[in-house]
Amino acid sequence: MHIAIVGNIGAGKTTLANKLAHHFNWEVFLEDVDHNPYLKDFYDDMPRWAFHLQVYFLNSRFQQTQRIKALQQNNKGVIQDRTIYEDAHIFAANLHQSGLMSERDYQNYLNLFQSMISMVNPPDLLLYLRADLPKLVQQIEKRNRDYENNIKIDYLKHLNEHYEEWIKGYTAGRLLIVDVNNLDYVNNPEDLSVIIDKINSTLFGLF
Numbered sequence: 001m002h003i004a005i006v007g008n009i010g011a012g013k014t015t016l017a018n019k020l021a022h023h024f025n026w027e028v029f030l031e032d033v034d035h036n037p038y039l040k041d042f043y044d045d046m047p048r049w050a051f052h053l054q055v056y057f058l059n060s061r062f063q064q065t066q067r068i069k070a071l072q073q074n075n076k077g078v079i080q081d082r083t084i085y086e087d088a089h090i091f092a093a094n095l096h097q098s099g100l101m102s103e104r105d106y107q108n109y110l111n112l113f114q115s116m117i118s119m120v121n122p123p124d125l126l127l128y129l130r131a132d133l134p135k136l137v138q139q140i141e142k143r144n145r146d147y148e149n150n151i152k153i154d155y156l157k158h159l160n161e162h163y164e165e166w167i168k169g170y171t172a173g174r175l176l177i178v179d180v181n182n183l184d185y186v187n188n189p190e191d192l193s194v195i196i197d198k199i200n201s202t203l204f205g206l207f
């Protein structure tokens with residue numbers, strides 16, 4: 001079983017991924033953020049570093065999907081924090097549309113993505129954490145990563161628009177949308193239970 005948690009920056013993916021992995025006793029796969037060699041530079045100068053960062057994330061996410069595939073062949077459960085789909089359909093697409101990634105870099109990137117995606121299995125469940133801008137901003141501030149302090153509201157807004165478009169057309173597998181605006185699964189165990197019940201119901205027909 002493979003559950004992938006998707007959603008905008010600060011939506012609460014990592015927090016939920018760790019909690020679900022603990023609950024189901026499954027392995028968790030997190031994003032390569034702390035050792036990412038481009039992320040800080042990217043936030044300082046997006047046009048300069050957009051292509052480098054996208055290639056880095058694409059490769060690290062692809063390697064992750066291959067490790068997940070191997071675990072699944074051994075019937076192990078996996079929770080994944082963000083997917084390779086988001087790199088291309090959300091972040092790279094947004095950088096291109098915003099004029100922050102050139103046409104030739106974007107086409108080059110997309111060709112690479114197309115070569116890789118044929119080797120990627122969709123998750124058994126895609127869990128989309130839908131959050132409005134105030135919730136995202138509040139949680140990004142709460143996390144307080146220095147390089148994220150300058151993220152513009154417009155950047156988050158455009159990413160949210162891309163997420164909504166992508167989710168509308170997502171047909172690769174089962175999809176569960178959870179509005180997290182009024183959920184606090186950090187402090188309220190009942191809020192976590194609401195999500196776990198929805199997952200059990202979607203995946204196993206329980207409840």
Ligand SMILES: Nc1ncnc2c1ncn2[C@@H]1O[C@H](COP(=O)(O)OP(=O)(O)O)[C@@H](O)[C@H]1O
Binds near residue numbers: 008180
């Ligand atoms: N539903 C929630 N309610 C309250 N705080 C949350 C919630 N989800 C996440 N947080 C807090 O918001 C911050 C960002 O969450 P995080 O899981 O890192 O988001 P993401 O991985 O989606 O970027 C963390 O400090 C986390 O503890």
Ligand SMILES: Nc1ncnc2c1ncn2[C@H]1C[C@H](O)[C@@H](COP(=O)(O)O)O1
Binds near residue numbers: 009013031086148
């Ligand atoms: N593909 C990506 N392009 C640009 N930025 C990305 C990409 N994937 C992740 N990120 C950024 C967004 C955040 O600053 C960090 C971690 O993501 P988070 O949603 O906070 O887990 O990396």
